[in-house]
Amino acid sequence: MIQVKNLTKYYGPHLAVDNISFQVGEGEIVGFLGPNGAGKSTTLRILTCYQPATSGAASVAGFDVFTQSMEVRRVIGYLPEGNPLYPEMRVREYLNFRGKLRGMARDQRAAAIKRVSDRCWLGEFIDRPIGHLSKGMKQRVGLADALLHDPKVLVLDEPTIGLDPTQIRETRKLISDLARQHTIILSSHILPEVEAVCQRAIIIAGGKIRAAGTLNEIRDRIKGASRLIAEIRGPRQEVETAIRGVSGVRSVDATAVDGWNRIRMEVVEGQDVRENIAGLAARNNWPLRELRLEVGSLEEYFVQITAESHTARGRGTAA
Ligand SMILES: Nc1ncnc2c1ncn2[C@@H]1O[C@H](COP(=O)(O)OP(=O)(O)O)[C@@H](O)[C@H]1O
Ligand SMILES: [Mg+2]
Incomplete structure (x- = not known):
């Protein structure tokens, strides 16, 4: 129609x-x-x-x-x-x-x-x-x-x-x-x-x-594209590299939060890599204080694109 x-x-x-x-x-x-x-x-x-x-x-x-x-x-x-x-x-x-x-x-x-x-x-x-x-x-x-x-x-x-x-x-x-x-x-x-x-x-x-x-x-x-959040203490570069090497982890984004590395990972759909991440931290003696799956809701997604479009304002103009 x-x-x-x-x-x-x-x-x-x-x-x-x-x-x-x-x-x-x-x-x-x-x-x-x-x-x-x-x-x-x-x-x-x-x-x-x-x-x-x-x-x-x-x-x-x-x-x-x-x-x-x-x-x-x-x-x-x-x-x-x-x-x-x-x-x-x-x-x-x-x-x-x-x-x-x-x-x-x-x-x-x-x-x-x-x-x-x-x-x-x-x-x-x-x-x-x-x-x-x-x-x-x-x-x-x-x-x-x-x-x-x-x-x-x-x-x-x-x-x-x-x-x-x-x-x-x-x-x-x-x-x-x-x-x-x-x-x-x-x-x-x-x-x-x-x-x-x-x-x-x-x-x-x-x-x-x-x-x-x-x-x-x-x-x-939106659920299919869920992420894993881990907070691990240790040398930033080493931690990041090690996590990148874990099978099932597609991408890694690390930021420092009061002395901890806060790591957001995109994970291959349907794989649960939490045990591997926990094992990795234990083997390296890196303290781990958080490990959770972030399942996005439609609400969150909408809030996120709303926020993005606010920061992107002005960039949408022609050259
Ligand atoms: N008549 C207009 N002249 C110039 N810019 C406009 C005009 N109408 C809308 N815009 C701009 O175009 C964009 C889309 O506006 P609009 O279609 O009204 O969005 P929405 O209805 O989703 O709020 C906004 O950045 C707005 O500032
Ligand atoms: Mg309108």
Whole structure:
């Protein structure tokens, strides 16, 4: 339903989206997960024809985002970041206005407004000024607007940002309900959001896709790459060299921590080298104070790429 191929976006010299490719199948609900500044909104604006890409290709429901923007807009409902609305308009008035912009006839608009206000629980709020609504209610109005023309695809940019816990729960429930009838791509900078509503995630940081798959697939992949941590006292070079020589150890990274060598090892998948490391320390009379397997969780992985993309900021610019 959504196809993205080698999509790249520069803002002047700044590389915001770096050659990303992914697909979203019909009926899927996919989370586009990444820290602030990852390139999520930029990608979604390109998909919804609100912004051109620098290079690459993208299509939605078979329509090319660059050459068939009218058709793309017709099949997409888009809830932009920040959900811009007109505070002085009443909800019904606003939806009617948006329907007119979409070229819907009067009776078609009335039926659509009825449908989306039921769908998004607008109820008694339908004749209130938007400016008087809570943030959660405004978000529902934004969703109702996105649904007005009954699009096949929903593109939701951080749909629960700024909402309180009750509103977050309600909005997630609504999105999960909508997933039965629409293909959805939803961006978020928090993992629990994606875990709560999505079948699959695409993790993006620094403009690059870092992982993609079902959350369980991503978790398994991260677990496979587990590390061993050892803290050994002894001559740094000798200790490091000796550990490098242990079979099953793939790479070694040593740092000094208050007089101890703190050694992180990447280990060949499925091998437990702890006994060999302990034996090595004993044979050399090197005190060993810690030896533990570090099994990464998805949370840790996400924290790590978030931290990396912060330190990498500024390096993502063109020469
Ligand atoms: N209109 C713009 N002009 C210049 N730089 C931008 C613009 N929009 C976003 N950026 C930059 O592009 C990068 C990606 O931004 P964005 O797509 O908004 O990320 P996200 O939605 O994941 O937080 C950031 O470094 C941001 O500062
Ligand atoms: Mg954003």
